[in-house]
Amino acid sequence: MSLKDAGANPTSEQKPALPLPWQADIWHQWLQQLSQDRLPHAILLTGLPGLGKRTLARALAHYLLCENPEPREPCWRCPSCQLLDSGFHPDWHPLEPEAPGKAIRVDAIREMNAQVQQSAQRGGYKLVLIWPAEAMNINAANALLKTLEEPEPRTQFILVSDQPSALPATIRSRCQQWPVKAPDLASGQAWLGCQLSPEQDPEILLKAAGGRPLQAVKMATPEWEEPRQLLLQVMEALNRGADPSEQAQRLKKFDLPQLLDYLQSWLADTLRLKLMGETQVMDSRQLPLYHQWQQLLSSQQLLALDSEFKQAHLALASNPNHELFIERLLIRLTQELGHE
Ligand SMILES: [Zn+2]
Structure with a gap:
């Protein structure tokens, strides 16, 4: 699989990614904010499961960590891009539960806090991705809050949540919320058609998945x-x-x-x-x-x-x-x- 294919493959969770077609608007706004040095240091991506929120989060992480980005995407060649492709980058801190349904524990947040207080090992951004953010227990959320309140420079937090209302209000209020929406039916079907085998019907599956393309891929x-x-x-x-x-x-x-x-x-x-x-x-x-x-x-x-x-x-x-x-x-x- 080439690097550029990675975005559409839901199994390569840690790999670099590109935004999905229906996320182009958000992507464009982020790049604009970035060029004006206005990108909020904490972003909360919300929306139903199956819309590719994590893909979008990984795309932003990859873009920010790339040492020589193109105008709209990472270079895919620099040492940072290669480290990300190998699944390991010293300034990339993805945090998720040890098993589905389990909590993100306070020790994991504390360890991350200590890491992001030091300067970036590769001299650029430090990236923290927390998914699913609502899996943080209350102690973990409190430990994160301190770091969100006094952010280190060039430290980017991306929280991803299907249920933002389950997050403490204090965390929500310190993040800029970006809702990810489903694509319109025609473009969703066009994308899905390229992911399915020929005998599977993108129209039926996308409708069965409530218009959520990655959910439809899973259901197939x-x-x-x-x-x-x-x-x-x-x-x-x-x-x-x-x-x-x-x-x-x-x-x-x-x-x-x-x-x-x-x-x-x-x-x-x-x-x-x-x-x-x-x-x-x-x-x-x-x-x-x-x-x-x-x-x-x-x-x-x-x-x-x-x-x-x-x-x-x-x-x-x-x-x-x-x-x-x-x-x-x-x-x-x-x-x-x-x-x-
Ligand atoms: Zn690069």
């Missing part, structure tokens, strides 16, 4: 597609009156947040079908299931299940027993379907 992978097929089979079996405990066994390996995401988006889509018709449905691949649910469940039942599944999402934080959790969800669904 076998890791997403196989569980979706399995869950669909389980739901259709439940509609026919299958035993929920037996069906729960089939979902043993399912990732719980992903399971709830699917169920909630399918319930919401069934409501759209019920209230507004087929054209408003986001994931048209699921229409046969939606039609079954539409007949079996009232709008009130769909709404009640949706709010229960939202509660279930919150309960995940307490690390519930995986199999019991799935079994309970399926039993609740079966009760509403009127099979019990």
Whole structure:
């Protein structure tokens, strides 16, 4: 893979990147601010998951660390660019949880604070990327606050968050907030078409992903597609009156947040079908299931299940027993379907 391809590849999280096409406006404004020495020292990138916020953050980091940047992009050749491509640059400090769902701990922030108080090892910018920023626990956020309040020169902070409201107000108020929006449908589809294999349909996938192109790329992978097929089979079996405990066994390996995401988006889509018709449905691949649910469940039942599944999402934080959790969800669904 060439350096320039790196931006579109969601697996190369640490690699250099270019902004995605729908981020051109923000990019242009940043370059302008930079040329006038007005780039805010702390940027908070917000927006739904799957819009490429981290790609944009890495693009800015790379541009600032490049020792010989072109007018609109890094040079890709200087020692800094090469260090970034190798995944290691002494002035690049990406901070993220050790595992998904875990907190960013105060020790990690303190270590970063100590590093950015020293001068840059390569003489240029020092870059801190915090993702997801809302994963900082309260001590970590407080430790960061001090550094944000008294920034060292040429130290750039980029915080990335899907849920900025979960950040302490004190952190938010010290950052300039930049919302990343979804592309319009036509340009989103054009970009997506280049990422998918020919048998995959960018129009259907982009709509199913709520217009979020990187989410659509994710949804096209076998890791997403196989569980979706399995869950669909389980739901259709439940509609026919299958035993929920037996069906729960089939979902043993399912990732719980992903399971709830699917169920909630399918319930919401069934409501759209019920209230507004087929054209408003986001994931048209699921229409046969939606039609079954539409007949079996009232709008009130769909709404009640949706709010229960939202509660279930919150309960995940307490690390519930995986199999019991799935079994309970399926039993609740079966009760509403009127099979019990
Ligand atoms: Zn360079």
